[in-house]
Amino acid sequence: MAELVYRPVIGAARTMFKALDLKIDTQGSEHIPKTGGAVLVSNHISYLDFIFTGLGALPQKRLVRFMAKESVFRHKISGPLMRGMKHIPVDRNQGEDAYAHALQSLRSGEIVGVFPEATISQSFTLKSFKSGAARLAQEAGVPLIPMALWGTQRIWTKGRPRNFSRSHIPITIRVGEPLEAPTDQYAGAITRRLRERVQELLEAAQRAYPVRPKDASDTWWVPAHLGGTAPTPAEVRELG
Template identity: 90%
Template sequence: MAELVYRPIVGAACTLFKALDLKIDTQGAQNIPTTGGAVLVSNHIGYLDFIFAGLAALPQKRLVRFMAKESVFRHRIGGPLMRGMKHIPVDRQKGEDAYSHALEALRAGEIVGVFPEATISQSFTLKSFKSGAARLAQEAGVPLIPVALWGTQRLWTKGRPRNLKRSHIPITIRVGEPVEAPADQYAGAITRRLRERVQELLEAAQRAYPVRPKDATDTWWVPSHLGGTAPTPAEVREAR
């Protein structure tokens, strides 16, 4: 079926990123299968993460159908685009509908993108994972593809103004080897293994990141355990 919306949107995004002179470094894209279903699982640190996680699949000529909160689909402009790209709305009051939709897509050979932390991590560290991604992979009989993003929080994240000017910001993307999800294993154990793999990839992305804060006013995007001034996970919880 022709992708009358998705591919033009990808082209527009790539043109925009080139205009912004973003330095996108992707490694491991060969780990994304060229055919068949898979659950792509990424950390979540910024509002544009679904775009960059999706870019990781382009070298394999794959498009990712992301699960996203239902309110995005009600947006006057974004809603029609999300539906046109066949992303999957998630109504938290009716989670079984989104699950069934994602399962159907996986069985049809699609890649489904999931952010198992559910919301953006304001500490820029990895939060706990929900088990839905593992359960989807088990039921569909497909692998989990771990992905880590770094630098996307500097463009647009929760509680910060957007920075969509020509800023030359590096974006680092790391894709890991597939994590199998056998049907006879406990989903919680698979989820823990998956989270450990994303954590390893995240640390690798952080080590490879080519820039450090310019000065003391530019440390907000660096986690506290790495010497930055981002709130700790405990401080984020206390602020709610």
């Protein structure tokens, strides 16, 4: 079926990134299967993560169908685009519908994108993972593909103003080797291994990141355990 919406959106995103002069460094895209279903799993630190996660699959000419909260599909601008790109709406009160939709997509050979932390991490560290990605991979008989993003929080994240200026921000994308999800294993154990893989990739992306904060006022995007002033996970929990 022709992608009448997805490919033009990709073109528009690439044009915007070129205008912003973003320095996008992607490694590991060869781990994305060229055919067949897979669950692509990434950390979540920015409102734009779905775009950059999708870019990680493009070298293999794959389009990712993301699971996203249902309210995005009701928006007058984003809604038609999300539906046109065949993304999957998630109503938290009726999660079984989204699960069934994602399962059908996987079985038909699609790549489904999942952010198992469910919400943006304001500490920019990994939160706990929900087990839905592992369960989907088990039931569909497809691999899990771990991924990590770094730098996207500097463009647009929760609690911070958007930075759509020509800021030359580097974006680091790391894709890991597939992780199998056997049906004879507990989904929780697979989820723990998956989180460990994403953590390893995140640390690799952070080590490879080519810039450091310019001064003390620019440390907000760096996690506290790396010497930055982002709130710790405990502080985020206290804020509610």
